[in-house]
Amino acid sequence: MTILEIWLGILQGFRVTALVTLYGLVFAIPFGLVFGVAQYLTTGPARFVVTSIIEFWRSSAVIILLFVFYYALPLAGLALSAMTVSAMVLGLNIGGYASQAVRAGLQALDRGQKEAGHALGLSRSTILLRIELPQALVAMSPTFINQLIQLVKATSLVSLVTLTDMTFRAKEISQIEYDPVPIYTSLLLAYFIVCYPVALFGRWVERRINPAREAYRAV
Amino acid sequence: MQFDLAFALSTVPPILGAIGMTLLVAAVSCVGASAIGFGFELVRRSGGWGGLFVRFLIDFIRATPVLVWLYCLYFILPFYGIRLGALATGMIGLSLYYSGYLAEVFKAGIDAIPNGQAEAARALGLGRMDMTIFVIAPQMLRNIAAPMGNYFVSILKATPYLAVLAVPEMLGRAFDIASDTYRYAEPLTVAGLIFLGLALLISYAIKRLETRLLGPTAR
Numbered sequence: 128m129t130i131l132e133i134w135l136g137i138l139q140g141f142r143v144t145a146l147v148t149l150y151g152l153v154f155a156i157p158f159g160l161v162f163g164v165a166q167y168l169t170t171g172p173a174r175f176v177v178t179s180i181i182e183f184w185r186s187s188a189v190i191i192l193l194f195v196f197y198y199a200l201p202l203a204g205l206a207l208s209a210m211t212v213s214a215m216v217l218g219l220n221i222g223g224y225a226s227q228a229v230r231a232g233l234q235a236l237d238r239g240q241k242e243a244g245h246a247l248g249l250s251r252s253t254i255l256l257r258i259e260l261p262q263a264l265v266a267m268s269p270t271f272i273n274q275l276i277q278l279v280k281a282t283s284l285v286s287l288v289t290l291t292d293m294t295f296r297a298k299e300i301s302q303i304e305y306d307p308v309p310i311y312t313s314l315l316l317a318y319f320i321v322c323y324p325v326a327l328f329g330r331w332v333e334r335r336i337n338p339a340r341e342a343y344r345a346v
Numbered sequence: 347m348q349f350d351l352a353f354a355l356s357t358v359p360p361i362l363g364a365i366g367m368t369l370l371v372a373a374v375s376c377v378g379a380s381a382i383g384f385g386f387e388l389v390r391r392s393g394g395w396g397g398l399f400v401r402f403l404i405d406f407i408r409a410t411p412v413l414v415w416l417y418c419l420y421f422i423l424p425f426y427g428i429r430l431g432a433l434a435t436g437m438i439g440l441s442l443y444y445s446g447y448l449a450e451v452f453k454a455g456i457d458a459i460p461n462g463q464a465e466a467a468r469a470l471g472l473g474r475m476d477m478t479i480f481v482i483a484p485q486m487l488r489n490i491a492a493p494m495g496n497y498f499v500s501i502l503k504a505t506p507y508l509a510v511l512a513v514p515e516m517l518g519r520a521f522d523i524a525s526d527t528y529r530y531a532e533p534l535t536v537a538g539l540i541f542l543g544l545a546l547l548i549s550y551a552i553k554r555l556e557t558r559l560l561g562p563t564a565r
Contacts, residue, residue, distance in 0.1 A: 142401055157561070165447070182546065183542070186503075186542055186545045186549070187503075187537070187538060187541065187542045187545070188498075188503040188504070188505075188506050188517075188541045188542075188545070190506050190507055190509075191506055191517055191534065191538040191541055192538060193535055194517075194530075194534045194538075195531070195534045195538045196537050198524075198530035198531045198534055199349065199530075199531035199534065199535055201531075202348060202349045202531050216555065267485055269527055271504055276408075278419070280409075280410065280411040280412070281411070282411075283411035283413045284413060286413075287510065294411070294413065294414060297381075297417075298411035298417070301421065308422050308423050309423050311414070311417055311418040311421055311422055312418070312422075314414055314417075315406075315410050315414055315415070315416075315418060317416060318409065318410045318411055319406055319409045319410055322409035322410070323405065323406075323409045326405065326408065326409055
């Protein structure tokens with residue numbers, strides 16, 4: 128098998144890798160936003176409930192979560208496709224991490240921002256949506272980009288629940304022909320080609336929004 | 347088919363029996379990843395071609411999935427006549443993969459130490475080795491205890507990846523039971539809950555240890 132055939136084979140799986148990432152974001156973004164804000168705003172028992180849900184998705188081992196939901200949901204009468212289950216589990220796992228970034232970003236804001244909003248007579252929701260969230264999300268954007276990379280990398284797990292992503296294709300090819308060195312190094316390179324530009328973009332964003340910190344780092 | 351609670355409970359002892367293997371893999375990988383990561387960071391700091399290579403290697407590791415690294419080592423090493431077995435391969439894989447992340451943590455920890463410390467060590471006539479071990483390392487550890495602990499928990503949560511190499515840790519044991527009984531939901535759910543409990547327990551223990559060891563000044 129030539130190196131070109133190997134690459135074409137792995138490329139066939141790119142569509143599934145991209146789709147799981149995209150659908151995963153459909154779960155991750157709303158979850159991260161809603162639960163991050165909820166953890167920031169709530170207190171007492173409500174906060175405990177919010178934190179518990181976040182911790183469940185964040186602290187579980189994602190590979191086991193994927194298997195549990197893949198095998199256990201049908202027993203509960205919920206027969207979802209492997210694609211839906213994968214996107215949900217990977218998405219909510221990353222969403223759990225994102226929610227912590229959202230909350231930390233909100234907590235890191237100067238209290239004066241909120242107080243100035245109150246002084247101007249703005250409602251709490253207006254302060255949150257127009258003053259606090261925009262600043263917090265911009266400040267945390269390098270973290271979100273990092274988490275996007277984590278999500279892309281985690282999609283390699285869906286090969287274990289029958290989805291034909293890049294990793295699945297590589298395994299398939301290596302079963303047809305025993306030639307592991309070019310096949311698996313090509314697979315590593317394929318993920319690198321997808322993720323590394325995103326990582327570089329993240330660094331660029333970090334330099335843009337926080338030049339002072341970058342200068343300190345360079346020392 | 348319904349979720350059989352009695353059967354689920356009966357799978358708890360055998361799955362818990364594999365907790366030793368899970369903890370062994372996690373402990374060895376934490377030590378390995380810290381050692382390799384610290385070595386990487388020292389080489390990266392020393393500059394030159396070695397530093398440039400390590401810098402690229404760390405970026406490469408961080409842009410590729412851990413599952414693919416495990417496949418790579420597992421299938422490629424025997425191709426070159428290196429037969430280590432699944433357990434050793436898995437632990438090497440996790441150590442190598444997370445060393446890329448820990449090197450970044452060490453970098454931040456060293457960057458945060460004021461330059462005067464290294465200059466004072468040099469003024470006192472300490473060699474490079476003594477300076478690294480007695481001046482830089484202790485202060486670095488103080489700076490990075492929290493993020494290092496987080497990555498140790500990440501390594502613990504990555505141990506079930508070794509089940510794909512047929513290492514008999516907790517997820518592997520759960521799959522053994524599943525394939526013997528044709529019931530997947532119960533053993534996998536049990537394994538998931540045990541892992542969640544373990545991860546929460548260890549994060550809590552690490553947090554306690556941090557405040558005990560480092561006092562209130564710990565970041």
